[in-house]
Amino acid sequence: MPTSLPPELYYLSNFRTVLAWLGERYADLLTAEEQTFISNFEVVEWRAQALLVRMIMRRGCHFRLSKLDYPEIGDCLFAAGPLLELGWVSEQMPLTAVEVAELLRKDELLAHLPLPDRRSSQKKTALLEQLLAQDLPAQPFSNWCPALNDRLLSLQIDELCNRLRLLFFGNLAQDWSEFVLADLGIYRYESVDITPESRGFRSRQDLEDYLHLRDLRVRFEAGEPVESVLPPLLAFSSANSYLRSRQSKQLFHLAQHLEKCGELEQALAVYQRSEYSEARWRQVRVLEQLGRDADAYQQALAFSALPKSDEECQRIGRALPRLQRKLGFPAERQPKPVEAACIELTLPMPAHGSVEVAVRDHISTEQTPVHYVENTLLCSLFGLLCWDAIFAPLPGAFFHPFHSGPVDLYSADFYSRRQQLFDACLARLQQPDYAQLIVQRYREKVGIQSPFVFWTLLDEPLLEMALHCIPAQHLQACFTRLLRDIKANRSGMPDLIQFYPAERRYRMIEVKGPGDRLQDNQKRWLAFAAEQGIPVEVCYVSWDAA
Template structure:
């Protein structure tokens, strides 16, 4: 990778300006007058005021001590702040609570300002001791007797949060995405984002999204039954937008599980019934079983077995079926597991050589099998999912309604949804490539043309031309097609759990995948599902159980 480039001193301002302009154009009809005025006012601020504003917006606020602000590109802090105060972006005449003041002070300043004798105490303890003595709010200058300069209060955080949410379409990305692109760590595919494809169609959708975020944050802090009931009361009854329905379902699941732990079964069931996402049906079945409502539980279980959302849900349902059938006196044939090939391997204990284990067990096994004629490579979830990402590329980055919210996505927003393939019928054409071997050239073309572009499934550091060619020449087209279909059925769960190693036998035009298990290690559920699949489809894979001499 090339050396990290030097960024211009005001790179962050260019990025923020791009974000504001981008949102102002694409979401102009959704913005409030306050937000439109903000965008217009920001564009007409002096350069140094813009710089100060973005610097403050990127830090944890809303209060900032002027004597702690020092940026070389801002020549006069006082002058830059003056314009921000005039337009109402920041304020210097605000009331602060004791806690807000205390967190702006160092421990030494806190001790001096409030004449504290316990200098050996931790700052947090001092704050707890003093808080009840100062219940009122005052301006910063009153708290500090004008000894420590000004404090700026950022007044536009709610507007900035809205612009970030409209730009990214989620609450976890931020302006650091720009920086990662600026310094060359990530480059992104050039897909279309216009008014037709934007995530939020109405202002109501934006406000609902924000409301669900607030409820999720409240849930993380909730400690009492009353807190949980109040959160449940605030969940919107129904939501039309698909993306928001998924977020609502996830919140219902999380809240229902909290009620479960409090043994509030009826409340938990009520919330699970409102959810479209796993594990809502599984949890309902378990709760109905606890209530000895076996017939109702069985009906739901049959529905789940007929149309599972994903393979994990199906696997869990099959486990429940045996127990529930027995309680109802029903006959239920346990699914016969596929015969997975296993082998035992005894190797020299690495601790006996140097006293310290320098290599993990997977690497030790890889070296044991590796040879020039039959290279063995540590791949885990990188090779097959990487080939999948290259093969799927044209459809993965096709511009569709709700797929892309911003220029910094390594996958569409609906990548993990059941409707992903239904919305992209041309995936059928990609599967047709396996019928005549054209998949090899297609994947090679994607590897060459898209080199370095961010793809959720492709680790460019792993994929060199040698590994790519080995895999395409040795792994049969039929095997790849079957594996890719399985990944597509349940991308979230099936993109992991793949074997640790793959050994190629070019002379025999053959290969073998190896799942390595050291002493005391066991096969995980997602790994078992893949191994069963390989066995059922005669795809070469084995489990290697390692013991030490």
């Protein structure tokens, strides 16, 4: 078995890396079955290793031998020998009619399966209906197609490998293709010092709890009744904050479903059990729908005293005057937000259909260029300035080499855990060389995955223009607001930015086409910008009838 593998066996090298990583960091969490697999894999012949990894990384678990063609492996039947002996692969896996039909071409299905009507003009779906109508029992591939000169290899350790993948990545959203994309240079990741103690799961129970929550979510999304999914979700308990946050999000989505179905009392009870960011103001709305206006008012008052986010503050701020009117209370005067200036334009209907591009092209000049940036520019500037704080190797923030950002990015304590680091980054804006620092960071990190930097939309000339025209105090204000609620505040920023380089100033423009209205997150950004003295305008566009 070669220790240094040739380039064409990159996938086997990557899989070995995963197993070594798990052995170093998760040995105490591995089951006896998983430990036995890893130890047996290490000693099995390398061609068998390579074939197994190829099968693991492909979709599905059934593979016709004729479809397994890998020049670097050679004879795949020979390579499969040790896998069959170990029970990792089987040739005797019973297949249903649907499964065998998926493995066969239409002509093979006509030639080898028991069909009463073999007319070739029929679609494959009609042939499958014939099979299903016979209610044939599940049986091995060789029994279905005894005359077909082919064999079937069925992977038996798919679930085991999924558990290993979950341990490595900390989630099941990422898969083995992360290695391939990194090998090909399509994705590049920041190098973070990951200690052996930094793990996605602290106990085996954490892993089992993750799988339990995922199973409940999959069952609900597949259409299983709420009555069977909700009790175990409510009963779930964990000391792991990440898992509790997943539970809260699932409870919120279940409550939304109940609310849409008119099950308001049950929806309210589930919202009350969820700590998801939007659950509190939804409680107020459901209480209103139930006609319990006094309760809704008291709840809104309590939430308004300590709002959890700008979005909640905005929504509760709307609810309070409405509830006061319903209850006959004197309505408290709400401070009127500072409004952005308005522009009205009448433009020819563009061929491309993009109102933002139409406005950009209409007002842009060589001396005062306009860029369509939406949320990308300010987020990118923030990501570059605060790169070190974002990628700080805090415990539990990174636990494998393929993180595009910290795992706890959207957690409530993301900023507080890194406050000193972020404060130090923002303090650089008070230094005369902050622009050079950001440009240098751009050159050092260009192309590396980041949750904030939009490399495909950000080039160095745009970066330098922005740093030349946007004052440091405006950046400081925007970045501070972004840190208050990253998930909510990273969107809703104005569509366009116009630079006046000769005057070292700029303006941002939110564009609205005919019939389009400002969204809530856009209103919050516009109000914030106006309050901070950040030049922002709303452009309302109508199309020239001619």
